[in-house]
Amino acid sequence: MRVVATVLMLIVLALPLRAQEEADAVARGNELYRAGDFAAAAQAYREAIEQGQDGPRVHYNLGNALYLSERPGEAIAHYLAAVRMAPRDDDVRANLERAYAQRSVGPPAPPVSWLHAMLEHLTGRFTLSELAVAAAVCWWATVGAAALLILGVRRPHRVRRLVWGLGVITALLIALALGRWWGYHHLERAVIVAEAGQICTGPGESFEVVESAGEGVVVRVVRRDARWAEVVGESGTHGWISSDALMSVPGTVMLER
Numbered sequence: 664m665r666v667v668a669t670v671l672m673l674i675v676l677a678l679p680l681r682a683q684e685e686a687d688a689v690a691r692g693n694e695l696y697r698a699g700d701f702a703a704a705a706q707a708y709r710e711a712i713e714q715g716q717d718g719p720r721v722h723y724n725l726g727n728a729l730y731l732s733e734r735p736g737e738a739i740a741h742y743l744a745a746v747r748m749a750p751r752d753d754d755v756r757a758n759l760e761r762a763y764a765q766r767s768v769g770p771p772a773p774p775v776s777w778l779h780a781m782l783e784h785l786t787g788r789f790t791l792s793e794l795a796v797a798a799a800v801c802w803w804a805t806v807g808a809a810a811l812l813i814l815g816v817r818r819p820h821r822v823r824r825l826v827w828g829l830g831v832i833t834a835l836l837i838a839l840a841l842g843r844w845w846g847y848h849h850l851e852r853a854v855i856v857a858e859a860g861q862i863c864t865g866p867g868e869s870f871e872v873v874e875s876a877g878e879g880v881v882v883r884v885v886r887r888d889a890r891w892a893e894v895v896g897e898s899g900t901h902g903w904i905s906s907d908a909l910m911s912v913p914g915t916v917m918l919e920r
Contacts, residue, residue, distance in 0.1 A: 689716060689724075696728055704728040712913070719749035722913065723758070730762055736856035736878040737910055738762050743852070743881070744913040750788050767877035771897055782839075791843045798836035805829040851884035852915050853894070857908035866891035866903045874900045882909070 692707030708725035726741035742759035749755060763770045774780040786794075808826045816822055858878050863870040866888055874896065876882075882894040882904070891903045 686716075688714060689721060692724060692728070696724065701728045701731040705732060705734075717913075719745040719752065719755065722748070723752070723755050726762075727758065730758070734856070735762050735765055736854050739879050739881070740854040740856075740910045740912050743854070746787075747847075747912075747914055748790065750790060762879065766879040768880060768897070771881070786839050786843055789839075791840060791847060794836055794840035794843060798833060798840050801829055801833040801836055805833055847915060850915070852912040853882055853884050853892070853909040854912065855880045855882065855904070855908055856910045857905075860904050860908040862894065862896060862900055862902035862904050864902055866893070870903065873902045874898070876900075876904075881912075884909070884911075 688707050688711035692704045692711065695701075695704035695707055705725055705728035708721055708728060711721050712725070722741040722745040726738040726745065729735075729741065730738035739759065739762050742755060742762060745752070745755045746759060760770065774783055789797075805826060808822055808829060812819055812822045812826060855876050855878055860876045860878075860880070861868075861872045862874040862876055863872050876896055880897055882896050885893040885895060887893070887906065890906055892906050892909055893901075893903050894909075895901050
């Protein structure tokens with residue numbers, strides 16, 4: 664028992680020290696950023712993330728430091744991570760759009776249909792937790808309204824319409840939450856960080872090049888092997904690219920080889 668108590672005491676004492684180290688790494692990054700040493704600031708922010716301070720503001724600061732260090736591909740990856748965690752942060756979105764505009768291919772193309780645009784807007788403005796909570800609230804509201812209908816409340820036609828309306832909203836929120844969850848846990852997004860990423864027809868330099876994608880292009884990774892990744896580009900191009908040319912967006916799933 665004395666050994667267990669000693670170990671627990673050491674853990675308790677270590678927690679404040681770890682928190683202090685993380686705060687020190689962020690503070691050091693902020694100081695270096697203000698001094699104009701953006702490369703060193705980026706390294707300090709990376710240390711903070713590795714230590715567990717993986718919040719949207721740290722990714723945003725790291726994205727800014729990388730952007731000013733002329734590493735736009737890595738900056739976009741961290742801006743996307745910050746947007747995922749803080750989707751309504753106007754500063755993050757503004758800097759992401761600025762980084763997109765500096766790419767050789769320019770900003771991403773808008774959705775091809777109004778339905779796709781609407782769904783992208785709905786899912787893009789809320790976090791997974793917010794969608795899940797909203798779905799749960801609407802579900803219980805639907806159950807409550809249905810219970811009132813069963814108990815014989817007055818004006819049942821109005822309650823019936825309320826139940827149907829809440830049911831539709833609940834189903835939509837559940838679908839959006841499931842879509843967001845699937846995207847987090849089963850789809851890998853990555854950014855090309857090489858100045859010219861060659862997308863080939865197969866996993867090797869001997870295959871034909873189908874597209875030369877510039878730095879900052881966001882791709883969806885289909886699968887990986889030891890050194891190459893099968894991807895789908897923003898333009899719909901399907902092919903293989905060297906894993907060294909990619910950086911996975913932090914916080915998204917990393918597909919197994």
